[in-house]
Amino acid sequence: MDFKRIEVIFLIVFGCLNIFLFASYKQNQHVETVNNDDVSQNTMILREMHNDQITVPTLANKVQSGYYLSSHSSQALQTASQRLQNQRYSFSDDRLYSRLVRPISAKDGKYTEALKEILTNPRMIALGTHYRYSKLFSTTDRIVYTQKLPEGDLYDAQGEIIFQVTNKQIVSYEQTYINKVTTLREKEPTITEKQAVLSLYSNNAIANGATIKWTALGYSRLLDANNSSVYIPTWFIGVENKNSGNIQIKRINAFSNALMKASDDANLSSSVSS
Structure with a gap:
């Protein structure tokens, strides 16, 4: 038996295994660093909200999913x-x-x-x-x-x-x-409830002393074009004003994490009595 040949093969396999393990370690280390950075940033934002006397309930970190939807005039x-x-x-x-x-x-x-x-x-x-x-x-x-x-x-x-x-x-x-609703893409993950509220604060859309009363995930209109409309998952967030006691409803795009403009529908955009 050619022991020298076996030894060479063993060294090659051992070397490849070390390279693979090292690459996996570096990748996991990077993911862990990114996750730690996200946690640190979220903690910092929550601390800032607390300093601004904004009352925030326990927020879920659960990732949900949704579609781009389309409907035509009917x-x-x-x-x-x-x-x-x-x-x-x-x-x-x-x-x-x-x-x-x-x-x-x-x-x-x-x-x-x-x-x-x-x-x-x-x-x-x-x-x-x-x-x-x-x-x-x-x-x-x-x-x-x-x-x-x-x-x-x-x-x-x-x-x-x-x-x-x-x-x-x-x-x-x-x-x-709306009628004749169709899906435009495959199902995609949405941001979490916590991400939506923190994004709202980062966009200066929550006044000092306000209270986050509720959140809800539903579909709302993104744009209109050629007698059709496109809808996306949206986080709706009810924010109670400290002085008036009214609740103003804000919207966050659940795909892009962007603040959405107020709807043209009064019941979804203006202040409502708490």
């Missing part, structure tokens, strides 16, 4: 509204405006209970089963329902029902609806 709501009864309605820019002939009363202010039957009746609300109640976006005089998508909830002016409450009665509502 007449689905206009078509379904032809069955409506006991109301006077009209359309403006694909938004339905309706005033009820008989206002809806609710015992003890439980409007969502009163609306359960209404939403399942296509003669009262067109496509009503496609929406769910949103406590986060509702106020004492506005009961908000957001459109449900297979990929998640849509928090946008193009897919909602807003019931108006006057003198403890639901007297009118406005409604929008």
Whole structure:
């Protein structure tokens, strides 16, 4: 047996193994350094928020996922509204405006209970089963329902029902609806709840003394083009103002971590009563 040859082969294999182990060690060391840098930066930002007297709840570090979605202009709501009864309605820019002939009363202010039957009746609300109640976006005089998508909830002016409450009665509502939703890309990871809140602070979008009241991940519109709209996962963050007690809703792009401009829809962008 050629022991010299075996010895050479052994040395070569041993050398390759050492090179592989050394490369793996350096790579892990780099990843650990990056992770440590992220943790240190997050800790520093949280400390700054504490110094600015900003109250922050426990924030999750869980990575979620979502899609780029697209929808095209459709007449689905206009078509379904032809069955409506006991109301006077009209359309403006694909938004339905309706005033009820008989206002809806609710015992003890439980409007969502009163609306359960209404939403399942296509003669009262067109496509009503496609929406769910949103406590986060509702106020004492506005009961908000957001459109449900297979990929998640849509928090946008193009897919909602807003019931108006006057003198403890639901007297009118406005409604929008998107149809023919398609995915543009494969599912992608989103930033975490913690990353979204820290990014909001880094963009100077949280005033001193404010309180982070809630966060929610849903889809909102990124852009409109050629009679279609693109939607992305978005972190919505409710920030309570220290002086007024009102809650202002901010948005962070859950893919790019960028601060998004205020929506043109009042219930998703302006201050609401806490």
